[in-house]
Amino acid sequence: MAQWTDSLPEAANAYLEGRRLDEVECIVSDLPGIARGKAVPASKFARQDYFHLPDSIFYQTITGGWAEAAGDEGFIERDMLLRPDMSTATAAPWTADWTLQVIHDAFDKTGAPIPYSPRNVLKRVVQLYRDQGLEPVVAPEMEFFIVARNIDPAQEIQPMMGRSGRPAAARQSYSMTAVDEFGPVIDDIYDFAEAQGFEIDGITQEGGAGQLEINLNHGDPVALADEVFYFKRLIREAALRHGSFATFMAKPIADEPGSAMHIHQSVLDLKTGENIFSTPEGEETDAFRHFLGGMQKHLPAAIAVLAPYVNSYRRYVKDHAAPINLAWARDNRTTGLRIPISGPKARRIENRLAGMDCNPYLGIAASLACGLLGMMNKVEPAAEFHGDAYEGDEDIPRVQGEALDLFEEATDLHEVLGREFARVYAIVKRAEYDEFLQVISPWEREHLLLNV
Template sequence: MSKWTDKLPDAAREYIGNRRVDEVECVIGDIAGVARGKAMPAAKFAKQTNYFLPNSIFLQTITGEWADSPFDAFTEPDMILEPDWSTATAAPWTADITLQVIHDAKDQQGNLVPFSPRNVLRRIIGLYAEQGWKPVVAPEMEFFLTARNLDPNQPVIPPMGRSGRRAAGKQAYSLSAIDEYGRVIDDIYDFAEAQGLEIDGILQEGGAGQIELNLAHGDPLELADHVFFFKRLIREAALRHDCFATFMAKPIAGEPGSAMHIHTSVVDTKTGKNIFAGPKGVETEMFNHFIAGMQHHMGAAIALMAPYVNSYRRYVPDFAAPINLEWGRDNRTTGLRVPISGPSGRRIENRLPGMDCNPYLGIAATLACGWLGLIEKKPARPEFTGSAYIDSDEIPVNLGDALDLLDEDEALKEVMGADFVKCYDSVKRNEYKEFLQVISPWEREHLLLNV
């Protein structure tokens, strides 16, 4: 093997085997979590230590427009992108032997670019490290397989299963339902194995064609990288079988939305013990403070966990989505759930993030709220028992309100990074303004001749 391939993780080297690498994709995630970057011949990649992209990629909206720069004149200076070799992995759906490598974004003085979402998460992990703590997370990914939708004016519909019938909803945990699109699932498993990505389990969710994929707990940055890779992997697997995979929060009217639940615990780096569990397994004050931080700051963090106008269609009472910041033990109606576990596995499940959020930012925002709670040491509200499917003014009802709440939370902005929040706000307000200029079919149907 050549020198550069010696730096690759075991899974990437195993994928290559004795074959020659044809191409390397140099990848970075933008504000939306879209993979941006350059592809180049492997021979060229082997000869360079970095490459360049303009910092304006973090001002590009989901529609491809450019938000106003909140900084100095919009001159688009180049960033220096350096490979993080630990992320190198296969792109097994390509016709040739291709690798993907996530890159770190630095400015020309060698500093991490503060508005790169991956750097935001790294910054918050660093805040924990300064206190002698190590956060541990486990994301759950929900998504829909759908029939190909070639006309945006037409509604999204479920895919055709192997039986020749369209996938049906209300079949949660049904093995027969998930077997309907078993060939897509098989490719997801095969691609994940080739990439060295671990799947903890796959199950049928409540929506028609809706799947949940669980990841094992681990390091927040590594798990965010994995979700970033999985989104692309799953889309490619679906396309092989004439359907789409979508991570929209609410792609089909009348069906449940798709969440990215995030399980979080915190370990003391000296003792290796979960700080949420004290002697004899009792819940600690830190456990209570972490919940309090989420209750005090999550309203503002919703702008990061629900980043699009469609995201707020998921927060509907009695539709399998939380609409509150209450907490409860093994209570799926609360926004903050404490699952059944032993003391060492005690954790808090944040059920608010949608699957449409950038995984780096969804995890970063969760950890930021919890960190603020640990530092501020405020008490959490009492445990909520019974059904918490209630209206709550703590959860914003649209993207504009969410961005206003984020702008008002000075503590959260400081933790996330002021420059990042300015950049994020500019992008999201641009997207929201674009949305408000679109006239929907509902408006034409009910207002055109009636008002």
């Protein structure tokens, strides 16, 4: 036991200091970003190099159904080998005993990475950058709502009750008083994050009722996607401790802004460590423009990954803090692609289209893939937009079906993300969309039942 625990990350070792480890949760992200896996006694984990799960976990829809994505051999549920990445070992501080979580990577029986495992998809994209002598860097921003417990899906989601005994108020962006309303939940978020070794760059109140944002420091795309994957779980657990729910739905409340996962992106030269978006004189480079151009050209097809559910498209509403087009501009939050104020070394491109409901591995992979295609093919962007981009034309899909059509035709994007991933993802998402189309909504019953 001591042999493998001695090599744990510093935060995990600190969490276990003077304590007996009881259990290890061996987990992998499925397509929606749900943690799948097994909980095993620590003594058993010390003896195992891998464990098995069926590959069918990646064919499952968000409702628990099965998509016809198994391929030519049929639905035989082949075993995958799940091998631990011990650099991801971290505490599960909300459990009753002393538990660690460890993210695993998925391989087939020959040792080849499972191509539709989300973490493997992101690793593939990062490796394509490295093959070009480049290192992508990302910084995600996570928006989410703390809401009242909702155990009846027929009821609308309501803001949570704050410390004052009043429901959380909307239109209080950056209000510290509003943040204080969630004090006990936020305290637990900080405590859980510290126990897990995660550094929070800041927490702010966003524009929605009970909507918060957590910013993370920039770094390696896979490591940051791991953090977002872990953060979603720890935030949910913190909220549950205080009789509320944390939701990462893109649009949980009809009249409130939606929740995004803004992705800040830059690219370093592997040899020099310099930001390739800036010249030595501090000017913008061809690579910067081409990355932008690739985003504008390929993002329409990638929206199906950045906005993975029917609810995701309810977020793209004019004047509701979400973009409606692919315009780019400097220091302009109305555009889909924003260039934040920064010095040359920190020059970056912010993708504001990704919803917080996307799988962090896949959302980051798709965004980086668009930029890579732009740099490889020297795609020039449109002219910078000036003014309010909500006054511009809409040029992104408005419904999931349209987004899936574009994704299924995007062979260039498939080559970067992996053709087998693209095949499986499209089939699973099409199955979810078809299932949704069978649901009759309250709007239809109210306005069509007696009027048509």
